[in-house]
Amino acid sequence: MLANAETTLGRLYARLSGWMSLAEFEQALAEYFNGPRTKAEIADYRAKRGATKKLRDEVVPVLHHTKFVKARGEVRFDLNSEVPDCWLRNNPTAAPQGLEITVAQPREQHLLGQEMNEKGIGRGHLGLPDDAPAKAFKERLARPRVMYSSEGALKVIGNGIKACLQKKSDPKYAGHDLLIEAPLQSLPKERWSLIEDELRSAASGMPFREIHVIGNQASESFGFRIK
Numbered sequence: 211m212l213a214n215a216e217t218t219l220g221r222l223y224a225r226l227s228g229w230m231s232l233a234e235f236e237q238a239l240a241e242y243f244n245g246p247r248t249k250a251e252i253a254d255y256r257a258k259r260g261a262t263k264k265l266r267d268e269v270v271p272v273l274h275h276t277k278f279v280k281a282r283g284e285v286r287f288d289l290n291s292e293v294p295d296c297w298l299r300n301n302p303t304a305a306p307q308g309l310e311i312t313v314a315q316p317r318e319q320h321l322l323g324q325e326m327n328e329k330g331i332g333r334g335h336l337g338l339p340d341d342a343p344a345k346a347f348k349e350r351l352a353r354p355r356v357m358y359s360s361e362g363a364l365k366v367i368g369n370g371i372k373a374c375l376q377k378k379s380d381p382k383y384a385g386h387d388l389l390i391e392a393p394l395q396s397l398p399k400e401r402w403s404l405i406e407d408e409l410r411s412a413a414s415g416m417p418f419r420e421i422h423v424i425g426n427q428a429s430e431s432f433g434f435r436i437k
Contacts (some may be wrong), residue, residue, distance in 0.1 A: 213261035226287045232276050235285050239273055256323035268295050268311045271391040275424045278431035294386045308386035314370035315340050321347055335396040337362055363396045368405045372412045384417040394425030399432055406434060413437040
């Protein structure tokens with residue numbers, strides 16, 4: 211579901227569907243997020259639903275990734291269900307490189323966004339795998355916010371990243387790159403080095419040319435390459 215073409219979001223999607231420089235890409239998103247948005251649109255973005263879902267799950271992770279790796283060139287989004295989700299190229303005459311985008315632990319992120327909408331305050335981590343029973347999520351959300359261990363967060367989020375790899379293990383992605391957005395802000399940056407080798411091993415047989423993980427934090431971008 212995409213936005214009405216007459217809305218601010220619809221006009222943004224129209225711009226993103228054509229080639230634009232990465233500098234223009236960053237500026238276009240800054241203008242959107244700094245501009246007027248309805249409460250419903252903000253709520254939908256937090257909860258990863260409706261017309262904002264592709265913005266939240268595809269467009270913004272690419273912004274964080276290109277800023278983090280200091281990429282140069284141009285970007286274009288297909289904004290449909292075809293493979294890949296996005297194209298990058300160094301210049302107008304260069305061959306475009308496909309980029310597929312997926313999100314680790316989308317169920318948890320959706321529920322945390324809903325909690326933020328309902329209570330005005332949220333938490334960064336629930337500590338449950340996305341395939342946990344609905345009852346487990348309901349009980350966890352009913353509890354007060356609590357501290358969580360680094361080991362527990364590394365295990366759950368690491369498994370979430372590996373689940374993304376399993377989901378995308380298909381020859382149709384050969385030659386493209388993969389970008390996995392994960393809630394890396396749940397731990398200090400240096401902690402992720404503890405599972406990078408494990409993730410590289412899981413990614414080694416994948417059909418993608420390169421595989422990168424990027425955090426979902428809105429402030430300073432952070433990520434790492436696993437293939």
